[in-house]
Amino acid sequence: MTGPEIQATPDSSWQNSWREFPWWLVAIFVFLALMGILIIRNPAYNNAFQFIVPGIQVTLYTTITAFAIALVLGLLAGLGRISRNTAVRNIAITYIEFIRGVPTLVLIFTVAFVLVPPVSNALQVDNRIVTPNTRAIIALAVIYGAFLAEIFRAGIESISKGQMEAARSLGMTYTQSMRYIILPQAIRNISPALGNDFIAMLKDSSLVSVLAVRDITQLARLHAGSTFRFRESYLVLTFLYLSMTIILSLLLRWYEQRIGKDRG
Amino acid sequence: MNDEIIIIDNLHKYFGSIEAVKAVNLQVKRGEVVVVVGPSGSGKSTVLRCINHLETPTSGAVYIDGVHLEDKQTDINKVRAEVGMVFQQFNLFPHLTVLENVTIAQRKVRKRSKEEANEIAMEQLRHVGIPEKASAYPRQLSGGQQQRVAIARALAMQPKIMLFDEPTSALDPEMIKEVLDVMLQLAEEGMTMVVVTHEMGFARAAARRVVFMDNGQVIEIDTPQVLFDKPKHDRTKLFLSKILAH
Numbered sequence: 001m002t003g004p005e006i007q008a009t010p011d012s013s014w015q016n017s018w019r020e021f022p023w024w025l026v027a028i029f030v031f032l033a034l035m036g037i038l039i040i041r042n043p044a045y046n047n048a049f050q051f052i053v054p055g056i057q058v059t060l061y062t063t064i065t066a067f068a069i070a071l072v073l074g075l076l077a078g079l080g081r082i083s084r085n086t087a088v089r090n091i092a093i094t095y096i097e098f099i100r101g102v103p104t105l106v107l108i109f110t111v112a113f114v115l116v117p118p119v120s121n122a123l124q125v126d127n128r129i130v131t132p133n134t135r136a137i138i139a140l141a142v143i144y145g146a147f148l149a150e151i152f153r154a155g156i157e158s159i160s161k162g163q164m165e166a167a168r169s170l171g172m173t174y175t176q177s178m179r180y181i182i183l184p185q186a187i188r189n190i191s192p193a194l195g196n197d198f199i200a201m202l203k204d205s206s207l208v209s210v211l212a213v214r215d216i217t218q219l220a221r222l223h224a225g226s227t228f229r230f231r232e233s234y235l236v237l238t239f240l241y242l243s244m245t246i247i248l249s250l251l252l253r254w255y256e257q258r259i260g261k262d263r264g
Numbered sequence: 265m266n267d268e269i270i271i272i273d274n275l276h277k278y279f280g281s282i283e284a285v286k287a288v289n290l291q292v293k294r295g296e297v298v299v300v301v302g303p304s305g306s307g308k309s310t311v312l313r314c315i316n317h318l319e320t321p322t323s324g325a326v327y328i329d330g331v332h333l334e335d336k337q338t339d340i341n342k343v344r345a346e347v348g349m350v351f352q353q354f355n356l357f358p359h360l361t362v363l364e365n366v367t368i369a370q371r372k373v374r375k376r377s378k379e380e381a382n383e384i385a386m387e388q389l390r391h392v393g394i395p396e397k398a399s400a401y402p403r404q405l406s407g408g409q410q411q412r413v414a415i416a417r418a419l420a421m422q423p424k425i426m427l428f429d430e431p432t433s434a435l436d437p438e439m440i441k442e443v444l445d446v447m448l449q450l451a452e453e454g455m456t457m458v459v460v461t462h463e464m465g466f467a468r469a470a471a472r473r474v475v476f477m478d479n480g481q482v483i484e485i486d487t488p489q490v491l492f493d494k495p496k497h498d499r500t501k502l503f504l505s506k507i508l509a510h
C-alpha cells in the first residue's frame with residue numbers, strides 16, 4: 001500500500017528525482033546508440049561513415065585554431081570596447097557592431113574573397129597560396145572575435161570597481177591591474193560562456209564547406225551528391241556533430257558545477 | 265625636507281553638477297595622524313581619494329612629499345606606491361591567497377624577488393596578528409581578519425602615508441577592536457595617517473587633529489579634545505549630538 005503515501009507527499013524524493021531526471025539526455029543517447037548500430041550493421045550507413053569521418057580532423061583543426069585566434073581578437077576588442085581612449089573605443093565598437101550586423105555565411109564569403117586578398121597583398125603573400133581552409137579559419141576567427149569581445153567586456157565589467165581601485169592604489173599600472181587582478185577573475189566568471197561559444201563555433205564551422213574546405217559537412221555533401229544516399233549521409237553527419245557537441249556540453253556542465261561549488 | 269608631507273590646496277571636485285568638495289585646504293605633517301569626521305555625503309571619501317589620485321580634482325592641487333599629483337609629468341604609480349589605502353569593503357583579491365595578496369604589488373611594482381616579498385609579507389602578517397592565515401583565501405577569513413590583511417597588503421609596500429576610508433564600518437561590532445588596535449599600533453610607530461572614521465575612541469587616542477567636514481567643506485579643525493568636547497561651530501555640535509545619540 002505505498003500508492004496513497006506517495007500521493008500524500010507529492011514532494012517526495014522519489015517523485016522529485018523522477019521529475020529532475022535528465023530524460024532529454026537519455027533520448028539523445030538512444031538516438032546516438034541507434035545510429036551507432038546502423039553504422040555498424042548497415043553497409044550504406046557504414047560507407048557514408050567511412051567517407052565522412054576523416055573530415056573530423058579538418059573540422060576540429062578549423063574550430064580550435066579559429067577559436068584560439070578569436071580569443072585573442074575578442075580580448076583585444078573587449079578591452080578596446082571599455083578603453084577611455086575615444087579612437088580605440090570606437091574602432092572596437094565599429095568592429096563588433098559591423099560583424100554582429102551581417103549574417104555569418106555572408107561574412108565567410110566576404111572575409112575569404114574580399115578581405116583576405118588585399119591583406120595578403122599588403123603582407124607580400126601570394127593570395128593564391130592562402131588555402132581555403134586558412135581563409136575559413138580567418139573568417140571564423142574574425143566573426144567570433146566580435147562575439148567573444150562582448151563576453152570579455154561583460155566579464156571585466158562584472159568585477160567590482162573596488163578591485164581595480166585596490167590594485168591601482170598599490171601602485172600597479174592599468175595593464176598590470178588588468179592582467180593580474182581583473183582578468184583572472186573575469187575569465188573564470190566567463191569560462192562557461194566561452195565554452196558555449198566554442199560549441200557554437202564547432203557547429204558554425206560547417207559553414208566553411210561553402211569554401212570547399214573538406215570538413216565533415218563538405219564530405220557529407222560530396223558523398224550524398226555522388227551516391228544519392230542523402231538520408232545516410234546527413235544522418236551520419238548529424239550523428240557526428242551531435243556526438244561532439246553533447247560530449248562538450250556535458251563537460252561544460254560538469255565544469256560549471258565544479259566552479260560553482262568552489263565559490264559556495 | 266619639507267615638514268608637510270600632504271598639502272591639499274584649494275581642492276574642488278564636481279561630479280556632474282554636484283560639488284562634492286568645495287575649497288578644501290589641509291596640510292598633514294610627517295608622522296601626524298589626522299581623523300576626518302562628518303555626515304555621510306559630506307565629501308570625506310572624495311578628499312581621501314584625491315590624495316592618491318583615485319579621483320582627479322576639478323581644480324586645486326595636491327602635493328605628496330612635494331610632488332604635484334596633477335602635473336602631467338608626475339608618475340602617479342610611483343606616488344601611489346608610497347601611499348597605502350585601506351577601503352571600507354577591504355577589496356582583497358579573492359582569486360589570490362592571503363600571502364599572494366600581500367606580495368603581488370611588491371613583486372610587480374617594487375620588483376622584489378619572491379623570497380624577499382614573502383619575507384616582508386610574513387613580517388607584515390605577524391604585525392597585524394594573522395601569520396597563520398598566509399595560505400588561506402580571503403573568503404575563508406572573518407571581516408576583521410580580511411581588513412587586517414588589507415592593512416598588511418598596504419604596509420608591505422612600505423608606504424610613507426596610510427589612508428583609511430571607514431575601515432571598520434563594514435565590520436561586525438566584535439571585530440572592530442582588532443582592526444583599531446592594529447591602527448593604533450601603527451600610529452604609535454609614527455606612521456603618517458589620514459583616517460575617515462567615526463570611532464571617537466580611536467580619534468582621541470591617536471589623532472593629533474580632527475577635521476570636521478560638512479557639505480563638501482572643512483568646517484572646523486582642532487585637537488580631538490576641543491573638537492569633540494567644546495566644538496566652536498553649530499554644525500559640528502549638531503553632528504556630534506547625532507552620532508552620540510546612537
Ligand SMILES: Nc1ncnc2c1ncn2[C@@H]1O[C@H](COP(=O)(O)OP(=O)(O)O)[C@@H](O)[C@H]1O
Pocket residue numbers: 279282283284302303304305306307308309310311
Ligand atoms: N563617483 C561619483 N559619482 C557621482 N557622485 C559621487 C561620486 N562619488 C561621490 N559622489 C557624491 O559626492 C558627494 C560626496 O561623496 P563622498 O565623498 O563619498 O562622501 P562621504 O565619504 O563623506 O560620505 C556625495 O553627494 C556623493 O553622492
Ligand SMILES: [Mg+2]
Pocket residue numbers: 308309310429430
Ligand atoms: Mg565615504
